[in-house]
Amino acid sequence: MSFLSLYRKYRPENFNDLIGQDQVKQTLKNALKNDRVTHAYLFAGPRGTGKTSTAKVFAKSLNCANPSADFEPCGECNSCQRIEKGNSLDVIEIDAASNRGIDEIRELREKVKFYPGEGKYKVYIIDEVHMLTKGAFNALLKTLEEPPESVVFILATTEPHKVITTILSRCQRFDFSLLTLNDLKKRLKYIADSEGYKIDKKALDILARSARGGMRDAISLLDQAISFSDGNLNAKEISRMLGRINKKDLKEFLINLSQKEGQQALELLDKQLESGLGIERFSDELIEYCRELLLIKECGIDSGILEYSRSYLEEIASVAANLSTKEITNIIDEFASLKEKLRSSARPRLQLEISVIKLSSKESSSNSLESRLSELEFKLDNLVKSKQSSNFKEKVDPQKANQRSKKEKNEEKSLKKKPSTKANKASSKQSTPSGDDKVKNVEEEAKKSVPSKGTGKQELSLAQVKENWARVLKGIR
Numbered sequence: 001m002s003f004l005s006l007y008r009k010y011r012p013e014n015f016n017d018l019i020g021q022d023q024v025k026q027t028l029k030n031a032l033k034n035d036r037v038t039h040a041y042l043f044a045g046p047r048g049t050g051k052t053s054t055a056k057v058f059a060k061s062l063n064c065a066n067p068s069a070d071f072e073p074c075g076e077c078n079s080c081q082r083i084e085k086g087n088s089l090d091v092i093e094i095d096a097a098s099n100r101g102i103d104e105i106r107e108l109r110e111k112v113k114f115y116p117g118e119g120k121y122k123v124y125i126i127d128e129v130h131m132l133t134k135g136a137f138n139a140l141l142k143t144l145e146e147p148p149e150s151v152v153f154i155l156a157t158t159e160p161h162k163v164i165t166t167i168l169s170r171c172q173r174f175d176f177s178l179l180t181l182n183d184l185k186k187r188l189k190y191i192a193d194s195e196g197y198k199i200d201k202k203a204l205d206i207l208a209r210s211a212r213g214g215m216r217d218a219i220s221l222l223d224q225a226i227s228f229s230d231g232n233l234n235a236k237e238i239s240r241m242l243g244r245i246n247k248k249d250l251k252e253f254l255i256n257l258s259q260k261e262g263q264q265a266l267e268l269l270d271k272q273l274e275s276g277l278g279i280e281r282f283s284d285e286l287i288e289y290c291r292e293l294l295l296i297k298e299c300g301i302d303s304g305i306l307e308y309s310r311s312y313l314e315e316i317a318s319v320a321a322n323l324s325t326k327e328i329t330n331i332i333d334e335f336a337s338l339k340e341k342l343r344s345s346a347r348p349r350l351q352l353e354i355s356v357i358k359l360s361s362k363e364s365s366s367n368s369l370e371s372r373l374s375e376l377e378f379k380l381d382n383l384v385k386s387k388q389s390s391n392f393k394e395k396v397d398p399q400k401a402n403q404r405s406k407k408e409k410n411e412e413k414s415l416k417k418k419p420s421t422k423a424n425k426a427s428s429k430q431s432t433p434s435g436d437d438k439v440k441n442v443e444e445e446a447k448k449s450v451p452s453k454g455t456g457k458q459e460l461s462l463a464q465v466k467e468n469w470a471r472v473l474k475g476i477r
Contacts, residue, residue, distance in 0.1 A: 007215075007223070012054075014073055014075065015028075019179060019215060025054075039147050042129075042160065042167075043155070046213065047216070063088075063123075064080055090116040090122050092111075106139060108124070126156070128158070129157045130157045144170050160173070182307070185208050188204055229241070247289065257331065257360050265359075280342060290335075292316055301314065334355050334358060334359055
């Protein structure tokens with residue numbers, strides 16, 4: 001007998017074998033129990049989540065000669081055996097991707113009229129139904145709405161939004177969700193043990209995460225790992241098979257970015273790319289690692305949001321302590337936008353290096369200082385202009401000018417006095433203020449120039465509002 005792939009060998013044979021999708025199993029079993037089997041079902045969800053397997057199990061339950069008390073198929077009667085082997089006359093599987101035309105649907109309409117030959121129901125499983133043409137959908141519409149009593153249609157699709165609404169309204173829809181890591185790990189452990197292979201927890205975790213919620217993908221990766229490692233299923237061998245980057249290298253790369261060590265970051269990147277790691281793979285690994293750091297930083301080790309060992313969680317927490325939340329989110333945003341650019345770029349490596357240089361450049365850290373300075377300069381400019389307009393009004397109206405207090409005049413005189421050039425030279429030789437000092441000085445000047453709320457000396461007039469309104473609108477934009 002030829003070799004049989006693991007995902008075919010361990011395909012679910014009854015409802016108990018179906019992993020996850022509890023809401024779907026409960027509804028279908030209750031329909032069997034209460035004799036409320038409808039004529040059309042739509043199974044929608046990502047690939048590898050059990051849509052076709054559930055359809056086959058449901059078809060076996062409908063035609064089983066000796067179902068159990070909870071309506072599980074016996075798996076031993078003639079009908080169950082033939083459905084399991086795929087040669088039953090009453091369960092017809094149609095691939096809509098290759099039979100998508102109106103002629104195939106017309107042929108189906110003619111065959112629907114015949115009664116089932118062995119069991120109680122004739123079940124049509126149409127896989128990837130969204131691939132049907134519009135004409136084929138319209139041809140199927142009337143048959144789907146009023147089929148013979150002994151016919152059940154099960155439509156499976158990964159893209160339900162492409163199915164026309166008139167078809168959707170005639171079906172009971174079941175949405176299949178991605179499987180959890182725990183469900184994937186339990187199933188993989190069961191299959192590995194059944195095949196006589198030992199697999200450690202880290203290797204299980206790597207395989208389950210690489211499957212991204214799909215059971216078929218997870219089992220296929222396990223099958224590949226057994227062949228690659230010759231049965232030696234450890235984390236190191238599986239990481240090498242998948243071409244995954246070492247977490248230590250990711251940690252070093254992030255530290256280089258945070259410390260603005262662009263040269264070291266580019267050298268590490270070059271080393272990874274020369275070893276055969278793809279650019280998109282590197283971006284995905286880095287984004288996923290940053291996500292883990294962000295969740296640990298915000299939620300803590302004991303939150304249970306990350307299903308890792310305690311030692312690995314503590315290791316992630318130590319890395320996250322050296323990075324701020326803003327730094328991590330900036331890295332995620334930059335590499336997420338990089339993935340979009342790679343699709344249309346003729347030089348993907350150049351785009352990657354530009355992103356690394358942006359994140360490790362010292363100029364990026366001064367952007368916040370520049371924005372603060374520009375904001376303060378804008379506020380001071382508004383204050384100066386408003387002061388000038390008030391002075392102009394006082395010159396025009398001599399009565400208001402005479403009302404100014406002696407204290408204000410003395411302050412203006414002291415401000416007009418210029419220090420000597422020698423003093424200026426001495427102060428300039430002593431020290432030159434840094435960017436942070438400049439910001440602090442501007443902030444102090446802004447605070448001094450803003451009048452206190454209680455004095456009420458400067459009131460905002462309608463003329464000032466009209467004069468500065470264009471600047472206010474520009475600032476808002």
